[in-house]
Amino acid sequence: MSLRRKRILIPENVNAKINNNTLNLEGPKGKLDLTIPELVSVNINENKILVEPLNKNLKKSKSLAGLICKEIANNLSGVIDNIQYTLELRGVGYRAQVKANQLEILVGYSHPNYIQVPENLSVFVQSNNEITIKGISKSAVGLLASKIRRLRPPEPYKGKGIFYKGEKIILKPGKSGKK
Known part of the structure; x- marks a missing residue:
């Protein structure tokens, strides 16, 4: 209902x-x-x-x-209660860190990506590849999480990218050789 x-x-x-x-x-x-x-x-x-x-x-x-x-x-x-989203970075060399109120993310590009963190949200990075976003507004927390995820969405062939915590994707097989 x-x-x-x-x-x-x-x-x-x-x-x-x-x-x-x-x-x-x-x-x-x-x-x-x-x-x-x-x-x-x-x-x-x-x-x-x-x-x-x-x-x-x-x-x-x-x-x-x-x-x-x-x-x-x-x-x-x-x-x-605070709303909390957790993102995982999966890939070789993928990492993140918080500097002042900017989030620096390295996800396979030649340069780091910076995302400004709004003052009503708090962002924590655990073990360089897990980002936790907390706040009282679910829409603001979800918007920041989607901005971060948009940098490198999950890729179905190698399983790399930025995932929500606990998210699983089905890996696709690559090209088969000629028979």
């Missing part, structure tokens, strides 16, 4: 307020604001957040209601 049909429960240690078209969530890990589109209504009753489309005949209004529901759930989990 979709989150829209369910009611999103607000945990005890989270404060939720609606100001104009903005939902403010404040928890032990930080504060997040979410702008609510005009086609969706969000109400807070006791300890529940109710999200409904304004026009139930419009497909866009219904789909936006589902999207906002999921974003509210992600933001709630972010202000309670």
Whole structure:
């Protein structure tokens, strides 16, 4: 069942307020604001957040209601616990390190790649080939992880590239010789 049909429960240690078209969530890990589109209504009753489309005949209004529901759930989990993504660098000579608030990544190019780390996120490198990204906003953490992964996506022939932790790909066979 979709989150829209369910009611999103607000945990005890989270404060939720609606100001104009903005939902403010404040928890032990930080504060997040979410702008609510005009086609969706969000109400807070006791300890529940109710999200409904304004026009139930419009497909866009219904789909936006589902999207906002999921974003509210992600933001709630972010202000309670940090969101964490881990990336693995697989390949000979692939390594990463953090310098000031830039991430330096060597993934087989003739030059190092630098990615600016936003101030609301923290990046750690363990054992030179494992990058951990932490933050309270799931969209910001996921965006940075996808930027890093875009440098060298997983390659299906040799199994090299930047992988999400635990991701497995099926290796393709190379060309066969003539028979």
